[in-house]
Amino acid sequence: MSGNGLTFRRHVGKSGILCAAILFLAGLWNAPAWPQSDSPDAAIERGHKLFEQSCGFCHGPDATGARGPDLLRSPLVAHDVKGDKIGEVIRLGRPDKGMPALPLTDQQVLDIAAYLHALAAQALSSSEVPTKYPLEKLLTGNAEAGKTYFNGAGGCQGCHSPTGDLAAIATKYSPIDLQAHMLYPEGKHSIAVVTLPSGEQIKGPLVHSDDFVIALRDASGWYRSFLRDQVKVELQDPLAAHRELLNKLKPADVHNLFAYLESLK
Numbered sequence: 001m002s003g004n005g006l007t008f009r010r011h012v013g014k015s016g017i018l019c020a021a022i023l024f025l026a027g028l029w030n031a032p033a034w035p036q037s038d039s040p041d042a043a044i045e046r047g048h049k050l051f052e053q054s055c056g057f058c059h060g061p062d063a064t065g066a067r068g069p070d071l072l073r074s075p076l077v078a079h080d081v082k083g084d085k086i087g088e089v090i091r092l093g094r095p096d097k098g099m100p101a102l103p104l105t106d107q108q109v110l111d112i113a114a115y116l117h118a119l120a121a122q123a124l125s126s127s128e129v130p131t132k133y134p135l136e137k138l139l140t141g142n143a144e145a146g147k148t149y150f151n152g153a154g155g156c157q158g159c160h161s162p163t164g165d166l167a168a169i170a171t172k173y174s175p176i177d178l179q180a181h182m183l184y185p186e187g188k189h190s191i192a193v194v195t196l197p198s199g200e201q202i203k204g205p206l207v208h209s210d211d212f213v214i215a216l217r218d219a220s221g222w223y224r225s226f227l228r229d230q231v232k233v234e235l236q237d238p239l240a241a242h243r244e245l246l247n248k249l250k251p252a253d254v255h256n257l258f259a260y261l262e263s264l265k
Contacts, residue, residue, distance in 0.1 A: 043111045046111040046115075047111035047114050047118075051115055051116070054104070063116060063119055065140070067098075068097075070251075071119075072116075072119055072120050072123050073179065073183075073254055074251055074254075075183075075247075075249050075254065076089065078183065078246070079246075079247070080116075080117070083106075083112070086112065086116065087109040087113070090102050090104055090109055091104070139175075139258075139262060140255045141252070141254075141257070141258055141259035142256050143259040143260045143262070143263045145252075145256040146257045146260030146261070149256055149257060154245060154257065155241065158241075162264050166264055168265055169261055170261060170262045170264050170265045175262060179258050182258060183246065185239055185242055189238075190205070190206040190236065190237050190238070191204070191205060191235070191236040191238065192204065192209070192233065192234070192236075193233070193235075193236065194214060194216065194226055194231050194232070194233055195231060195232040195234075196231055197230070197231070202216065202218055202224060203218070203219070204218045204219060204224070205217050207223065208225070209235070211228070212229075213226070213228060214228050214231070214233050
């Protein structure tokens with residue numbers, strides 16, 4: 001009898017442990033999900049929905065323009081950092097251009113900014129963009145107005161020539177790549193001019209620069225490095241004029257300049 005009672009108690013103990021385990025797992029299954037950090041993709045998706053609801057009727061569902069301007073090529077979007085410039089336009093609107101102010105939260109502004117930056121990055125890097133971004137959407141400017149800006153207020157003729165470095169430029173790049181090169185030129189390195197205590201100057205493409213050392217490649221191709229506290233250093237940026245112009249360009253200037261470059265075939 002005592003043996004049967006011991007066996008019974010063992011079965012009850014095992015059953016109790018099994019039931020407790022089942023209840024514990026069921027509690028985990030039904031418990032709220034652990035909080036997760038907000039991923040960039042989630043912000044972009046929220047921004048996509050917000051943009052379509054609040055902005056798409058003017059700027060197009062893909063932000064390439066409709067009644068309102070194309071935002072993928074907007075200098076404002078290009079210079080925006082975490083919604084600082086986009087947010088100002090959203091909150092204040094542009095009444096003179098028919099854009100009302102939108103009462104969006106800070107998080108909603110960040111989401112829309114994340115969506116626009118993702119679209120802009122895709123437009124610059126995706127190999128699928130040329131087929132999805134037709135030339136007629138890019139060619140919204142006036143070539144003659146672009147030529148006037150090129151030779152006048154833009155100051156472009158000081159470094160470029162339609163019969164020199166820009167000759168037939170439109171045949172060398174796809175439309176989307178041509179515009180990318182126009183707005184964000186690459187390939188030219190900063191030039192370092194190092195003046196030694198003796199007065200001798202050594203000049204060449206900058207190779208390395210930090211708080212302690214400056215290094216360049218001289219006219220003979222030799223790598224030369226110097227301690228910054230023992231020499232005078234001047235850095236020349238061959239693209240400085242481009243960077244300064246980018247801050248001044250209005251959307252109409254961008255469209256007109258591109259139309260002019262696209263006519264150079």
